[in-house]
Amino acid sequence: MVMSPPGLDIRRASLTFGARPLFHDLAVEFDAGSWTCLLGRSGCGKSSLLRMIAGLALPDRHRIECTTSDGLPLQGRLAWMSQQDLLVPWLRVIGNVMLGTRWRGRWAGPTASEARERALALLSRVGLADKADAWPAALSGGQRQRVALARTLYEDAGVVLMDEPFSAVDAITRLELHDLASELLASRTVIMVTHDPLEALRLADHLLVLQGEPARAVPMAAPTGRRPRALDDPQLLAHQAELVALLREPAHV
Structure with missing residues (x-):
């Protein structure tokens, strides 16, 4: 079970792409247990900010100060879900859900069967209990994203960062994934990058x-x-009209 998720306080976030400063001394707060959607024109640095919070590598000059509301380190309490499902083709669905365990070298031991049962329970929650032993290549795009969501949940993280996680599926599947993610991530601090105003306003x-x-x-x-x-x-x-108008304002202000 997820412990009380922390809020995040971002200070002095700066990123320069070549000679172009995308943002400088940006300050943002993300409330504990809330879902925040981050929008903006292409190239404004939304995904880069998400990567900076996650501590992922960036090729450009950047800095960030990120503290949690409970004063504890963020490391080990964060999960990532991207636009691409990033399923490993040589592992079956159940193996992809448990990929984090494999990377951390925790397959052996008395908890291995418990871990598998937990992964199966998550696949059931995303409607794919019958696909546990399927290969990723046999899945539809929507099913692959459901596996990616189950893998994210498997990490049991209090903070979930999502970079356009539903943009690669059709409109109806996207709405279904909204419903599912909203239910399953209800107890977490979620920060999601999206280009879709309607998606942001729903979630x-x-x-x-x-x-x-x-x-x-x-x-x-x-x-x-x-x-x-x-x-x-x-x-x-x-x-929606107000948000679209805000997004359409000129980039140079």
């Missing part, structure tokens, strides 16, 4: 738009009500 407790050059984080109120919000929710439709 987010908080909205942040990276805007300008260098970019600043512009907050926008999300619709109220339980996530994921219905497509015909009047609040969602009203907020």
Whole structure:
């Protein structure tokens, strides 16, 4: 079971791409247990900021100060889900869900069977209990993303970073994945990059738009009500026009 997820406090986040400063001394807070969607024009540094929070390598000059609300290290409490499902083709579905265990060298021992049972339970929750022994090549795009979601949940992390995780599937599958992810990630601190205003408004407790050059984080109120919000929710439709207008503002301010 996931312990109380921490909030994140980002300070002095700076990134320069070549001679172009994408953002400088950016300060952002992410509330504990909330879902924040990060939007902005292509090239503004959304995905790079996510990678900086995760501590992943970047080819450019960057710095970041990231502290947690409980004062404990973020290392070991973070999971990542990307646009590509990144399933390993030579492992069956169950092996892909348990990939983190394999990397950490924890296959052997008395807990191995318990770990497998937990992975099977997660596959059941994402509707793929009958695909545990299938090869990734036999799955549809939507099924592969469900496996990727199960793998993310398997890490049992309090903080989940998601970089456009549903953009590669068709519209109906995306809506289904919204429902599933909203339910299964309810107890976690989620930060998700998306280019889709509707997706952000369905899922987010908080909205942040990276805007300008260098970019600043512009907050926008999300619709109220339980996530994921219905497509015909009047609040969602009203907020959509406002969010699109904000995204269309010129990059240079």
